Amino acid sequence: MGRSMTDKERSYVYWALSDAFVDTEVDYEAIARETENYDPEEIKRILYQEVAPVCHTNLETIIPMIWSAFNLENLEADIKETLEAREKSYFKKQKDKLLIRWLEFRYKYIWTEINKHYTKK
Numbered sequence: 001m002g003r004s005m006t007d008k009e010r011s012y013v014y015w016a017l018s019d020a021f022v023d024t025e026v027d028y029e030a031i032a033r034e035t036e037n038y039d040p041e042e043i044k045r046i047l048y049q050e051v052a053p054v055c056h057t058n059l060e061t062i063i064p065m066i067w068s069a070f071n072l073e074n075l076e077a078d079i080k081e082t083l084e085a086r087e088k089s090y091f092k093k094q095k096d097k098l099l100i101r102w103l104e105f106r107y108k109y110i111w112t113e114i115n116k117h118y119t120k121k
Helices: 007-021 028-035 040-058 072-088 090-106 108-119
Strands: none
Touching: 007 028, 007 040, 007 072, 028 108, 040 072, 040 090, 040 108, 072 090, 090 108
């Protein structure tokens, strides 16, 4: 079982997980190393409910804007804005529930790859 994380640690978890959405070869082992000290179920939740809703469009464009890494401050701000909007609006919350389900299906391979490296230890 992993430990809980501070806000600063959470922002670095966001950044590590966002690497799965860049337009380069993804180092899933590195993502696992960066997140291995935390509860895997919490990391999975953060991946699909917080990071993927903000980052997934980068993989869905013909020419992705982000090639090597997301900007940490912008990423944090975008996730915070998304979470606040979800809390303030019932309709946004419902819409995001559907989006998250789709993201879990569409990007299932991301968690599968990260999780493989957790179980190697």
